[in-house]
Amino acid sequence: MDVLRAASAIGPLPCIPTTATRNKTQFPKSIFHNLNLKLPALTRNGLKSRLFMTLSSTPSSTMESIEPPMPELEADGREKERFDWYSQWYPVMPVCDLDKRVPHGKKVLGLDLVVWWDKNENEWKVFDDTCPHRLAPLSEGRIDQWGRLQCVYHGWCFNGNGDCKIIPQAPLDGPPVHTFKKACVAVYPSVVQHDIVWVWPNADPQYKDIKKEKKPPYIPELDDPSFSRPMGNRDLPFGYEFLIENLMDFAHLPYAHYGIMPAPTSKVKVDREGGRPLDMKVKKLDINGFVEQEWGNSNFIAPCIFHAFSDVEVDEENQRVMFIFMCVPVSPGNSRLIWIFPRNFGVWIDQIVPRWMFHIGVNLVLDSDLYLLHVEEPKIMEIGATNWQKACFLPTKSDATVVGFRRWFNKYAGGEIDWKGKYSGALPPSPPREQLMDRYWSHVVNCKSCNSAYEGLKALEVMLQIMSVVLIGIIAVTKQKIMSMVAKTTMVSMAIICFAASKWLAHFIYKNFHYHGYNHAFR
Ligand code: FES
Ligand SMILES: [Fe+2]
DSSP, X not given: OHHHHHHHHHSSOOOOOOSSEEXXXXXXXXXXXXXOOOOOOOOOOSOOOOOOEEOXXXXXSSTTOOSOOOOEEOOOSOTTOOOXXXXXXXXXXEGGGOOTTSOEEEEETTEEEXXXXXXXXXXXXXXXXXXXXXXXXXXXXXXXXXXXXXXXXXXXXXXXXXXXXXXXXXXXXXXXXGGSGGGXXXXXXXXXXXXXXXXXXXXXXXGTTHHHXXXXXXXXXXXXXXXXXXXXXXXXXXXXXXXXXXXXXXXXXXXXXXXXXXXXXXXXXXXXXXXXXXXOOEEEEETTEEEEOSSSOEEEETTTEEEEEEEEEETTEEEEEEEEXXXXXXXXXXXXXXXXXXXXXXXXXXXXXXXXXXXXXXXXXXXXXXXXXXXXXXXXXXXXXXXHHHHSOOOSGGGHHHHHHHHHHHHHHTTSOOOTTOSOSOOOOOOOHHHHTOSTTTTGGGOHHHHHHHHHHHHHHHHHHHHHHHHHHHHXXXXXXXXXXXXXXXHHHHHHHHHHHHHHHHHHHHHHHTOOOOOGGGO
16 A cells, blocks of 8 residues: 555655545545645745735636736835845755766756765865866866866866866976966855755855855755655756746646546546646745645745645554655756655655656656646747736636746746846757657766666667577577477577567667657547
């Protein structure tokens, strides 16, 4: 039972149970049920405004009332407060997906970063991914035998403080040019919290010790040993705002993910998929995010985190599953998702079942949204993010969290991410669908579990092919009289099975690690 429930929790389908007591034969009710859940203790610092967002009630049925019921925002006199994108912590990557032996290039907030393991200080370090010599990417470099980050273009080496320790081309009896300030690399403050490397996107020395004053958002369940913390990451070809509003949008689940998530079980069904009114209300909205408590238990912690949870009583035991989404702005038209689905039941499953098996399901869910969001994005960008509410028709409360996010985005961030003038605002060109929805470069190479599964399955595919060829070869070179008819038939059958298995495996690898070709019409 635990397996089934945990699989539905961490697999392709976020399924949030209610707090109602139920026996072990019952599945948690889906997220589409009204929820009566407790809000987790959140410990993000900051002021709480008295802003309340409400969506108006059912729209009028008369044709005269064509104005969509827009959310109203109670003024609190702090409208001019501006969100500073460069005074926040950003999740870079889960530690479990980082290899200590190599430097990793990652883009966050338009900044090219290199993440590497400093074995001398036993810490992950985040540097500007630019060598001060001729600006080659340090992420293409290596860690030398003394644990320094080496630029492989001309061999300059840097310690964990960004100091240049050697310029091989400088004469030993000449001036110590490696000690010059211009030979140093910019170091960004970083910290590991919740098994994730976080970066502070400002390398100014005044922020060197920022982690002592301000920490990344703290989620108690992620530090609780009774919870498992299955996680993963994927780069996505649409912007941060489209990613986060999609993850906040519960109403799309039965439609965009039809057939890959459990269908809602409401009594009155208006269609096959089972969508229904969702009575959502954003309770508090301020510069730090908002809370949605009426219908579900979700929370937006600006700028990156959206999470929801649900509790269920089983045999007087409180079981909780959480859905934590960390949405990272990468560059215009690109974002990165780090997901964590902690739960305090069926924890043993994660110790047995490898992560890649769950990632297949999560990637399928992401694929089923991907193209929709990729196409939606340029339309909204053309209209202008601040005109979002005028361009979209939002007559029901089911859009409350999405509207809440857009209100936050427009009000505090001016409807845009501050790229510090790095980009013109244009989106990158749209590649062919197969490239757009590619899983290999967007996930597999960045996921230790999927990467090893991919390598292992590829090796198995080759072995099966070799076996089928060898078996046929043996039959061909063995003289008729030596081998009985039965043995021959057996070997031919085995060769066919090996060949068919290799073909099936090739298809499996392609579909799950490269391109799935999701088609909603055939679901
Ligand atoms: S560019 Fe890095 S050492 Fe020359
Ligand atoms: Fe994976």
